[in-house]
Amino acid sequence: MREWLETGDPDITNRLGDSVRPGLDVYLNNYRTQLLTCLEHAFPRTLALLGRDQFHTAARCHIMAQPPTAWTLDAYPASFAAEVGTLFPGDVATHDMVRLELALGNAQTAADRLPLTRAMFVDLDWEHVALTHASGGQILRHFSNAAEIWSALSRAESPPVAKTFQVPIDILVWRSTWVPCFRTLDPDEAELFVQMTNPLAFTDICMQLEQKLGEQAALERAGLLLARWADDEAVSIAATSLPSQP
């Protein structure tokens, strides 16, 4: 049965006899349709970018080459994303788009983390605060305008022509409340978010900014970044302690 589903080789049905052919066809159709539908749902903007025919050709090629292995179908899109470089060699925008949609999908069911909000600012002892990514936080390095194309397609607008960048941009993906979202990061912000994959002390953030910008500018930049992160719900508190009582 496994060999039949993976290959659809007619020799297998010939061996088993004509009486089982209709049943085997049902199982084969269920298997392939389910995987194709899974990839369509995981990569709706990639499908729109490539067009239905090209996307389906690539998806079918992937389904034949790479059967799912996990207990959940939600794990299957990752294997398509890993293979997209082979399926579309040199198509940087498609590669970036697929990774963006995969990250957005993963953020949907990532572990819940309480985001930092402005209301928390006053009560926190910033000497002891460490920050980390919000739910589903992930940084993607894009070498194309795939994010711009994604946004245009999501607004049902004509997407811009795909462009490749000489200098890559960093994109932060995370989940704000229940909605996966993304935005482009400033270079200094991207450096900090890379470090925030593990908890990063706020004092370290300030020190790094000070080394680059000087004391006064670092203070202003730290305040601006913190406000932006709180408004976006883009970071969580990984560790803290309450201010000591007098």
Next chain:
Amino acid sequence: MTLFGLGLRKPHYEDVLSGNMKLDFVEVISENFMFPGGRPLADLLAVRAKCPVALHGVSMSIGSASGLDHDYVHRLRALVDVVDPLFVSDHLCWTRVPGFSSHDLLPLPYTQEVLDIVANHVHAAQEIVGRQILLENPSAYLSFSQSEMPEWEFLSVLCEQTGCGLLLDVNNVYVSARNLGFDPATYIARFPLDHVRQIHIAGHSQGEDLLIDTHDQTVCDEVWDLFETAMTRAGPVAVMIERDDNIPPIGDLLDELATARARAEAATKRRSQS
């Protein structure tokens, strides 16, 4: 007491959360909530606060010759601990082996060897989950010449050996009977109904050669008749309408549930008259 509920799918969450529906329980697909966080789990817990929830799985792969996936069952246990479900169920089938997952409910040959394998897995799964599990009779599109006993006998022995319960899917009985050429009324007559805790009622579609268990249509008269027959012999069960595709407004499903209530009442009258 007979309970009446619905298979809850995404389009109807809002209806269930905001309305005052006469639902004794809802059933959800376990795998859709076996994740660390996010909205699906939060919504499920909101629903759970309103009514009992049954967890229905499709990936336990209880018939895998390669063994039970303990990691999967522990994940299920974690969800069970959060939801405290009315029932935990899956299917009598295999879905995967190491390195391959079909994401479909694939048929088993009903032999003593397979019975031993499934019984061992049921014991292990119930141990990990910490409660009885129910197994559903699957829709079949082919059968095995190696089978040594009919499906109802296989399930009956399995219940006796493991203490598991059964989820009788009446539509699956009808689909399998039409596809494999057996009499659905005989199947229902011989099914171990004393082990049935839950009943699914659903629709199907006509494929090129076979009936397909699509859950995308209303319930047909033949399935309603089989359901009523089953209810003349069933004990206290939880009955529900299962719809997974071509999903109508919830009012349409509640109308079908009203038919289920009426058929169940008719069955009770038939039982008291006999």
